[in-house]
Amino acid sequence: MRVKVITIFFVCLSLTVVAQDKETTMKTFGKAITDKFPNTRTFDVQYEQLGPSNFSSKLFGEPFERGRIESHTRLRGAFNMPFYVSNSKRFIATGSLRYKYESYDFGETYSAGSTVAYSRGIQNIHYLAAALSATYMATLFRKPIIYNATVTADGNHENVQRIKGFFTANLVLRKTQNTTITVGALAMLDPSAIIPVTPLFTYNHKFENSKWDVDFILPQRLLFRRQLLENGRIGLGTELNSENFYLNLKGPTINGIYELSQLELKSGITYEYHILPGLIGTLKAGVNNVLNTRITERGERTNKYIYDQKEDAQGYFRLGLSYNPF
16 A cells, blocks of 8 residues: 555656647646646645644554654655657656655653653654656557656665666546546565555546536545636545655664655645646645554565554645646
């Protein structure tokens, strides 16, 4: 599950290039991808604030800590740019950069079996990633298909920590004025991947004689949307997100580079507004449910975690601004 959510960004990024194709169906399909995912646009900046929550954790399967996170802040930026397009516009190479800053403000924390509180204070984390993506467009069974191969390197402010790769194939089964359906598969080139091959499926349908549409992406989202005001759009639904970053830990029992991964289920409201041509503002707010938080040795599968944390549901809001000049 975590693999699918982490790579959905790159999968959708690879599909944005079809907007340059001469076929009307492919052109509108590519535009729909950048419309769904702000972080696939040329520039995107997001600020997210999560409310307080209580947590409890285990280390090597034994009770470790319990306490409270008073606040949690995320600031992220993305840049995506095609740097080569073939004359036929069927092959394109794209580069992307991402940066994320996370800040945790810990309140009272207790060790297992202790009633004496202490505080970790504020902890700041930096995450960086760069990717190169090659996309080729063709036809299969007389339907458009998009192949993509991507190599990505990510790490923290200290060093590059991992290099990963994957290959996808996405077939447009149906594209009409009201309905778009795609199916595909994702193959991971990553030893830490629990599932090396994963199915992909998307469904978008605009209801007849209605301003509402439904947007379903397996397994990332189920969203109902409609136009609100002349340049705005509101959405209601649930999205599954994955967060990860690297930790340099030094202690008596754990020492080295480790990776934290977290699955979150966000439910609530989204509002998007076109401020100027190509410039879009976004507001999200609702409830964030942390499904799991795990720490593994760098490169290990997430089912071989050494640290596991449970966290209460919390309120959140996110502000975003993206620019897509093309």
